[in-house]
Amino acid sequence: MSTPDTSPTTTLAETDRTSRDGWAGANGARPAVLELHEVTKTYGTQPPVPALRGVSLTVCQGELVAIVGPSGSGKTTLLHIIGTLDLPTTGTVRIDGIDIAGLDDRELAALRARSIGFVFQQFFLAEHQTVLDNVADGLLYAGVDVRERRELAAQALDAVGLADRQHARPTTISGGQRQRIAIARALVGAPAIVLADEPTGNLDSVTGVQILELLQELNKRGATIIVITHDTDIASRMRRQVHTRDGLIVSDTASPPEPASASSTTEDLP
Amino acid sequence: MNTTAQLIPARLRSGDMARVASVGLRTRRLRAALSALGIAIGVAAIVAVLGLSSSSQAGLLAEINQLGTNLLTVTNGQTFTGQAASLPLTAPAMIARITPVTKVADTGEVSTANVYRSSLIPSINTNALDVQAASLNLLPAVGTTIDQGSYLNAATATEPAVVLGAAAAQRLGIDRVYRGERVWLGGMWFYVTGILKPALLAPEIDDSALIGYPAARKYLDYSSTAANGTTTNGPPTTIYIRAQNNQVNAVDNVLANTADPESPTDVNVSQPSAALTARADAQGAFNGLFLGLGTVALLVGAVGVANIMIISVLERRSEIGLRRALGATRGQIRAQFLSEAILLALLGGAVGVVVGAIATTVYAHTKHWAVVIPTEAWAGGIASAILIGATAGLLPAIRAARLSPTDALITV
Numbered sequence: 001m002s003t004p005d006t007s008p009t010t011t012l013a014e015t016d017r018t019s020r021d022g023w024a025g026a027n028g029a030r031p032a033v034l035e036l037h038e039v040t041k042t043y044g045t046q047p048p049v050p051a052l053r054g055v056s057l058t059v060c061q062g063e064l065v066a067i068v069g070p071s072g073s074g075k076t077t078l079l080h081i082i083g084t085l086d087l088p089t090t091g092t093v094r095i096d097g098i099d100i101a102g103l104d105d106r107e108l109a110a111l112r113a114r115s116i117g118f119v120f121q122q123f124f125l126a127e128h129q130t131v132l133d134n135v136a137d138g139l140l141y142a143g144v145d146v147r148e149r150r151e152l153a154a155q156a157l158d159a160v161g162l163a164d165r166q167h168a169r170p171t172t173i174s175g176g177q178r179q180r181i182a183i184a185r186a187l188v189g190a191p192a193i194v195l196a197d198e199p200t201g202n203l204d205s206v207t208g209v210q211i212l213e214l215l216q217e218l219n220k221r222g223a224t225i226i227v228i229t230h231d232t233d234i235a236s237r238m239r240r241q242v243h244t245r246d247g248l249i250v251s252d253t254a255s256p257p258e259p260a261s262a263s264s265t266t267e268d269l270p
Numbered sequence: 271m272n273t274t275a276q277l278i279p280a281r282l283r284s285g286d287m288a289r290v291a292s293v294g295l296r297t298r299r300l301r302a303a304l305s306a307l308g309i310a311i312g313v314a315a316i317v318a319v320l321g322l323s324s325s326s327q328a329g330l331l332a333e334i335n336q337l338g339t340n341l342l343t344v345t346n347g348q349t350f351t352g353q354a355a356s357l358p359l360t361a362p363a364m365i366a367r368i369t370p371v372t373k374v375a376d377t378g379e380v381s382t383a384n385v386y387r388s389s390l391i392p393s394i395n396t397n398a399l400d401v402q403a404a405s406l407n408l409l410p411a412v413g414t415t416i417d418q419g420s421y422l423n424a425a426t427a428t429e430p431a432v433v434l435g436a437a438a439a440q441r442l443g444i445d446r447v448y449r450g451e452r453v454w455l456g457g458m459w460f461y462v463t464g465i466l467k468p469a470l471l472a473p474e475i476d477d478s479a480l481i482g483y484p485a486a487r488k489y490l491d492y493s494s495t496a497a498n499g500t501t502t503n504g505p506p507t508t509i510y511i512r513a514q515n516n517q518v519n520a521v522d523n524v525l526a527n528t529a530d531p532e533s534p535t536d537v538n539v540s541q542p543s544a545a546l547t548a549r550a551d552a553q554g555a556f557n558g559l560f561l562g563l564g565t566v567a568l569l570v571g572a573v574g575v576a577n578i579m580i581i582s583v584l585e586r587r588s589e590i591g592l593r594r595a596l597g598a599t600r601g602q603i604r605a606q607f608l609s610e611a612i613l614l615a616l617l618g619g620a621v622g623v624v625v626g627a628i629a630t631t632v633y634a635h636t637k638h639w640a641v642v643i644p645t646e647a648w649a650g651g652i653a654s655a656i657l658i659g660a661t662a663g664l665l666p667a668i669r670a671a672r673l674s675p676t677d678a679l680i681t682v
Contacts, residue, residue: 085595085674098277106599107278112597113597116595128293141597
């Protein structure tokens with residue numbers, strides 16, 4: 001695909017995050033956008049299968065975090081809980097300062113519409129719509145009128161380097177570009193958290209690297225991005241890595257303010 | 271600090287709602303068209319049945335109106351003891367003196383005579399035809415005209431001449447009038463001078479062979495004795511009266527007394543057009559079977575829509591998951607699939623109404639009826655389509671909304 005790498009012209013993420021009177025983190029410098037405290041998740045009743053066994057994690061605004069672990073480590077469950085697609089069995093989850101315990105379906109949906117952007121491994125683009133409308137749909141449930149949605153979508157497409165493909169159909173473009181569209185859709189509403197679930201899983205390694213570079217670039221411009229992956233190579237490119245295994249966090253390169261080197265560890269391989 | 275009070279999901283704008291509801295139809299057109307077809311057939315059947323019956327009714331009523339609703343008939347009834355009463359000879363003349371009466375004509379049934387194609391026909395084969403003595407002004411009063419030949423006149427009324435009603439001519443096998451054409455009537459040959467067109471308001475004329483009163487007296491011995499003892503023409507058995515349109519009821523009320531002042535209860539008075547109008551109104555009752563078939567087609571169509579929507583929900587799990595991740599509430603997912611089903615059925619309903627209306631129009635034109643599509647037919651068709659869409663879409667929509675976002679996002 002070899003598109004010229006993103007030319008940072010837009011003000012996508014800088015615009016509003018700074019003005020948000022979010023819940024201040026412990027250090028007071030940057031507000032925490034995600035706080036998990038002793039979160040557990042158990043599926044089924046007989047026998048109960050624990051997927052998360054007490055996870056505590058704080059992500060502050062502007063961070064780029066990789067949650068990495070082998071399959072069965074609970075990272076998909078973690079993704080669902082961070083994304084408020086599922087509720088924890090015990091423990092508290094705060095998104096953008098809001099405790100999601102006790103929120104009903106409508107409130108959770110509103111929270112997702114406002115504060116969380118998803119990037120999926122399978123892209124999930126609507127083939128009958130143009131690229132621009134696919135991105136604009138990121139704001140469909142946020143109460144933004146269609147003209148403004150398209151304007152913001154054009155900016156988001158510009159930010160991911162696809163300004164010239166606005167009117168193409170997703171079926172006519174490459175996998176890497178499709179994932180860029182999906183990223184633009186996640187970013188269009190300037191959410192507090194962008195959750196990327198195996199964003200390079202369906203891409204070849206070169207394209208995958210380009211997508212990671214794009215995520216890093218977007219992070220530099222202010223977006224808080226959490227990447228969930230099983231791939232330690234991908235994780236090693238992120239500033240902060242959280243390793244999960246058997247439903248627990250086994251290491252977090254940033255949890256204590258120790259400046260641990262981000263060299264990848266071999267212990268996490270399955 | 272953010273509060274939960276701010277977490278109110280945005281309502282979809284109507285344009286967005288329409289776009290979201292039509293996603294399934296726009297992306298799977300053939301399937302949408304086929305599943306809407308069932309509804310279309312049902313609605314078309316119902317609209318066409320109701321439209322055709324209304325149009326034929328309108329056609330009949332128009333015909334009746336053209337013939338006039340101001341015709342009244344007086345016939346001889348039965349006496350108190352159950353014998354056939356006879357009308358007074360003076361009845362037509364007395365009725366003619368009622369001011370709003372415009373025309374009076376009469377016939378007298380010659381029950382002793384029958385009519386046959388020839389003398390060789392066994393006498394039992396009467397073809398259910400009557401022989402009637404008729405006054406010369408009969409045709410305008412009953413609202414028919416001569417089809418071939420000519421009607422009786424003052425001359426032919428005294429001679430063995432006969433005019434055949436439309437049905438009578440057909441049953442006797444006479445389709446045209448030519449010089450020397452004759453029928454065997456009352457034991458002698460009568461010459462056919464004319465054939466009538468059907469008389470809708472007086473079908474008894476259709477089944478009759480009409481001869482003049484003087485001829486009936488002369489050749490068939492149909493006579494009565496006048497007050498002064500002389501023999502005169504036979505008594506009328508049916509009197510046809512035309513009254514001014516706005517006075518029909520008033521005339522109706524006094525007819526019996528006028529026709530037979532001595533025993534008005536022996537007289538039957540009727541208004542043929544009223545009976546015909548009632549028959550036209552009752553015609554709708556025969557449509558039950560076809561309406562039932564249309565309803566069955568609608569039900570089958572509803573099952574089709576429900577089926578397609580359930581498949582659609584299964585197929586579009588990931589779309590549902592994505593929409594939930596983008597912030598759609600359960601209610602918004604439910605509304606999306608419900609409105610998709612309604613849209614589908616509405617599409618079918620609209621096509622059905624158009625097809626039904628076209629069918630009605632084409633058929634009504636071939637029959638020269640006015641095209642009448644009752645409001646309840648097309649409005650009912652559209653309304654039932656919406657109802658069916660809502661019913662058929664409800665279960666799939668609830669299933670779509672119940673799907674948890676995490677389940678919906680699991681692929682393969």
